[in-house]
Amino acid sequence: MADRSRDPEALERQIERARLELAQTIDELAERVNPRNVAQRGAERLKDEAGQVAKAVGAMFTPAEGKDGEDDRPGGGIDPRMVAAGVGAAVAVTALVIWRRRRRRR
Numbered sequence: 001m002a003d004r005s006r007d008p009e010a011l012e013r014q015i016e017r018a019r020l021e022l023a024q025t026i027d028e029l030a031e032r033v034n035p036r037n038v039a040q041r042g043a044e045r046l047k048d049e050a051g052q053v054a055k056a057v058g059a060m061f062t063p064a065e066g067k068d069g070e071d072d073r074p075g076g077g078i079d080p081r082m083v084a085a086g087v088g089a090a091v092a093v094t095a096l097v098i099w100r101r102r103r104r105r106r
Contacts, residue, residue, distance in 0.1 A: 039102070043095060050091040054084040 031037060058080035 046091065046095065050087060054087040057083050057087060
């Protein structure tokens with residue numbers, strides 16, 4: 001009979017454990033779908049992609065130096081820092097426009 005008196009207690013502990021796990025899972029899901037967190041993840045992804053684009057564009061316009069150390073292209077080529085600055089400015093303006101549109105919807 002001692003085993004039967006423990007069975008309800010064991011069952012209650014198991015139910016309580018399952019309830020806590022379920023609450024934790026729900027909290028994690030709520031955190032994932034929180035609009036602010038989704039927007040932050042999107043902004044981070046956009047920054048990463050913009051950085052990759054800036055690197056790729058910068059690599060395309062790096063000076064092709066000849067044997068004498070001079071740039072062989074006419075006009076001296078494009079400064080990759082200026083390209084990166086332009087891409088950064090475009091990303092900043094785009095992020096600002098998106099942020100303001102979302103702010104107006106509230």
